[in-house]
Amino acid sequence: MWLALSLREPALGVGGMVVCWLMSRRKIKRLEMGDGWWGSGERPLRENEDERIRPFKIETSDKEIEDLHHRLDQARYAPPLEGAAFHYGFNSDYLQKVVAYWRNQFDWNKQVEILNKYPHFHTTIEGIDIHFIHVKPPYVPHGRAVQPILMVHGWPGSFYEFYKIIPLLTEPAKYGLGDGDVVFEVICPSIPGYGFSEAPHQKGFDSRATARIFHKLMKRLGFKEYYVQGGDWGSRITTNMLVQVMLGAYVPWLVGFTREDVRRMYPFMQKNVYDLLRESGYLHIQATKPDTAGCGVNDSPVGLAAYILEKFSTWTNKSFLHKDDGGLESKYSLDELLTNVMIYWVTSSIVPSMRYYKENFSQDPHLTNDSRIGVYVPSGIAAFPEEIAHTPRSWAKMIFKNIVSYSYMPRGGHFAAFEEPKLLAQDIIHFVRRVEQL
Numbered sequence: 001m002w003l004a005l006s007l008r009e010p011a012l013g014v015g016g017m018v019v020c021w022l023m024s025r026r027k028i029k030r031l032e033m034g035d036g037w038w039g040s041g042e043r044p045l046r047e048n049e050d051e052r053i054r055p056f057k058i059e060t061s062d063k064e065i066e067d068l069h070h071r072l073d074q075a076r077y078a079p080p081l082e083g084a085a086f087h088y089g090f091n092s093d094y095l096q097k098v099v100a101y102w103r104n105q106f107d108w109n110k111q112v113e114i115l116n117k118y119p120h121f122h123t124t125i126e127g128i129d130i131h132f133i134h135v136k137p138p139y140v141p142h143g144r145a146v147q148p149i150l151m152v153h154g155w156p157g158s159f160y161e162f163y164k165i166i167p168l169l170t171e172p173a174k175y176g177l178g179d180g181d182v183v184f185e186v187i188c189p190s191i192p193g194y195g196f197s198e199a200p201h202q203k204g205f206d207s208r209a210t211a212r213i214f215h216k217l218m219k220r221l222g223f224k225e226y227y228v229q230g231g232d233w234g235s236r237i238t239t240n241m242l243v244q245v246m247l248g249a250y251v252p253w254l255v256g257f258t259r260e261d262v263r264r265m266y267p268f269m270q271k272n273v274y275d276l277l278r279e280s281g282y283l284h285i286q287a288t289k290p291d292t293a294g295c296g297v298n299d300s301p302v303g304l305a306a307y308i309l310e311k312f313s314t315w316t317n318k319s320f321l322h323k324d325d326g327g328l329e330s331k332y333s334l335d336e337l338l339t340n341v342m343i344y345w346v347t348s349s350i351v352p353s354m355r356y357y358k359e360n361f362s363q364d365p366h367l368t369n370d371s372r373i374g375v376y377v378p379s380g381i382a383a384f385p386e387e388i389a390h391t392p393r394s395w396a397k398m399i400f401k402n403i404v405s406y407s408y409m410p411r412g413g414h415f416a417a418f419e420e421p422k423l424l425a426q427d428i429i430h431f432v433r434r435v436e437q438l
Contacts, residue, residue, distance in 0.1 A: 036209050038192065038200035039127020049124055051220055056120040056131065058196070060112050064346060068301055072103045075302040086313055086326045090306040094325045098309070099302055101334050111339045115160065120196075123220060125213045131196035132189035132217065133159055137170040141180040147432055148223045149184045150214060151417070152230040155353055156308040158195045158343045159188040160336075161418040168425035175422070182429045182436070187221065189214055193352030195343045200352070206359045227435075229428060231416060256394030260408050264383075264390040271390075279314060279388050282307075286357035294351035304350060305341050312337060315414035317386045331419050374398075378438065380405035380431035382424065386413030404438070405431040 037043035077092045085091060118133045140146055149169065151162050166186050173180040190197035191210055200209075218226055257265070265271060285293045297304045313326030320327030328337060344350045379400040383390060385408075393406045407427050412420035 034212065036126045036205075036212065038202050038205055038209070040201040043127065049127075052123065053220070054122045056122045056196070058112050058115050058120065060108055060346065065108055068108075068345070069103060071301050072099055075099060075300070085324050086310070086321045090310040090313075091324055091326065095302065095306055097325075098305060098334065098338075102301075102305070102338055106335065106338050108342060111335065111342065114163075115339070118163070118166065122196075123217065125216050125220075126209075128192055128198040128200060130189060130192065130198070130213060130217060131159075132187055134185070134187050134221070135166050135170055136185040137183050139171070140183055141173075144180060144183055147182060147184050148218070148221075148226040149186055149428070150218060150226055150228045151186060151188045152214065152228065153188070153191065153194070154231045155194075155356065156311050156340075156344070157231075157415060157418070158340055159190050160340050160343060161415060162186070162188045165417045165421035165425050168421055169428065172425070172429060175425075177422075177425055177429055182432050184227075184428075187218070189217060191353075191356065193356060194349055195347050199349065204359060204362075205356070206362075227428075227432060231414065256397075257392055261390065261392040261394075264385060265392070275318060276389060282311075283357060283361075286354040287361040288358065290354035290358050291351060294354050298348060298350050301341075301345055304345055305338070307350075308341050308344065309337055312340075312415065315386075315388060316419055317413055336418075375400045376402055378402050378404045378435045380407075380427070380435075382407045382409050382416070382427045384409045384412040384414070384416055384420075386411070388414065404434050 077096060080092045081088060118135050120131065120133050122129045122131055124130070137146060151165075153159055153161050166188075168175050168177060169184040169186055172178050172183065192205060192213065193199040297307045309328060310326070312332065313320045313323075313328055316331050317327060320330075328334075344353070379396075379402055381391070381393070381396055381400070381403060383406070393403065396403060396406070405427070407430075409416075409420070409423055409427070412423060416424045
């Protein structure tokens with residue numbers, strides 16, 4: 001599921017778990033923005049934060065690549081069970097093929113050039129350096145307004161997920177996505193602790209803090225109104241949903257399910273309980289003792305690749321579980337997959353990215369203010385069929401009170417912008433057109 005929200009009143013969707021400030025002109029309850037400090041040590045007194053936007057360029061070195069190659073050469077593997085495919089996790093026979101490509105054919109210098117084709121920046125917010133790319137359209141038709149859109153990645157992704165969709169949004173007419181009536185400039189930040197954004201130095205950095213920082217970023221860039229888009233970050237099934245599940249299989253219309261909802265959700269135990277249990281082991285580890293598990297994958301590039309790429313297999317399509325190669329190369333190239341892994345490797349950011357789960361799940365989500373307020377800005381939802389769990393419109397309405405676009409996507413999974421950029425771009429443009437006509 002992805003979320004696109006119009007910021008007529010500031011709101012933010014961070015990786016599917018939505019945090020928002022409802023500064024509506026209507027008198028509705030709002031979540032206060034507040035402030036924070038995530039730098040090292042105590043917050044300096046009487047010191048204004050450096051608000052400069054600083055150009056940034058990704059760089060690499062021969063020493064960095066030599067160290068990687070040495071570690072790849074020293075890797076050891078446990079043989080997989082016969083016929084296991086990806087049922088026990090990343091198949092080590094195929095992993096050795098991936099590592100051989102990584103060691104002998106993958107060109108990190110070339111990928112760094114690709115990463116640097118868009119403008120990168122750093123700016124300091126609440127004591128930490130925030131990394132983002134900011135891409136403006138090369139041409140704007142006369143009389144057309146450029147729509148700013150903030151696009152937020154999740155785990156185990158990165159800002160690189162959006163490289164395929166950026167040109168579709170900044171030059172839609174060139175790619176057959178309309179006549180240029182809707183044109184975007186795209187801002188893609190790295191969540192603090194991910195990639196080239198500095199990791200928080202203090203405990204408690206959660207999605208609300210991320211939302212506040214990204215809103216400050218957009219204000220710093222001069223935007224008072226903007227759109228946001230984010231993929232699903234974790235799943236939170238409420239008590240109300242459990243009540244609907246019991247009735248949905250027999251009288252779906254009674255709880256607002258469509259035939260397509262039923263097809264995607266049932267049999268419920270298999271598609272929701274069993275699949276979620278199988279795919280959520282990482283969540284329990286990262287929500288409890290992330291630093292312990294993180295030691296190994298931070299030290300071993302092979303372990304890191306297996307840990308991350310396994311998600312790009314089954315989260316893209318559940319049936320890939322039955323394939324010896326996890327179906328990875330049917331949707332992505334190894335260059336694309338390993339570039340995302342390298343962003344985590346060269347920045348040593350896998351551990352702080354894992355900590356994000358502990359910070360967000362350290363308290364009951366149903367007791368937080370943002371879970372009780374709801375989102376009243378115009379919202380759009382694209383339901384991709386291979387997501388880990390399907391979210392019917394009737395469930396989404398419990399949080400999103402003003403859904404103007406809900407689309408059953410024909411194909412695609414969790415990493416929509418990376419996997420199906422054109423489908424996602426079409427739906428974003430469709431949503432924005434509807435909002436602009438309101």
